[in-house]
Amino acid sequence: MSDTPPRPPGTGWTARLLRAPGRALALLLALLVAFEEWGWEPLARWLARIGRWPGLRWVERRIRHLPPWGALALFALPSLALLPVKLLALAAMAHGHMLLGLAVVLAAKVVGTAVVARLYMLTQPALLQIAAFAWLHAHWMRAKTRLLALLHATRAWRVARVLRRQAVRRLRRWVRQMRTAR
Template structure:
């Protein structure tokens, strides 16, 4: 009986998590490459070298730091929404999410070897990637995903045809 009661809630949580993870998947690599390009600047290159050499637990602190630093910005966004500026608040949240994803992606690329030397982190990361992959399989099997993908492919074909005829 409880399973039937919680099934819609579980489905809703899964959908919300899927949206967040799809954003992360979509943005992780391109944003990480962008941050790597920015990281080629002399001062940042030196900072990245320091981050690469961090011991595991200090690397863990550095990895979680951007999330903590963005918390006040996200609270500001909620405050903006609360005082009747929903558009501005939403823009702040989206910007914080994009910047946060870019920074975390780069920091993870730099600290991953140190983090994976922590047995508990490696174990949790392994579980996370298996769970995330099963969620992505579920999303990609959905009718909404397949329809959106078909529309995207049609648009790409139309754009290619338009480019050839121009």
């Protein structure tokens, strides 16, 4: 007989192994939500400023008045348009140009996210008229709210926010210095 009490069910190595994919998915979702919170909205605001340029106002007005299925087709377009760019970046990587390929993939991701974010803001009323989209949107928003609450409660999030604020301050200071150096 052993003096150690039996372990409760679900605490052995097999239970931990079975929970690993769930944790990986939760981490992936948390990263997606963090990117959306820190990247999506600022990129959409940046593109909205560009959208105020005289020729683009007309385009944005037309996009706002698209029917629901036209809005959905337009919403999918940036992903399709950036696919060849990403494939070219992978080809560059395959030929030994790793930094170039990585830079192109990152630039495509940032530009694609900015375009998708702006298109989403312009087409959201039309998209929400599609029942399946509205259902998915409602579920995503509830899940996102729960994930954000969990994420904001972590020490890693608080540290990342401080580091982000410091980086933004340094970048703004550098931009001011560059402007005054002219």
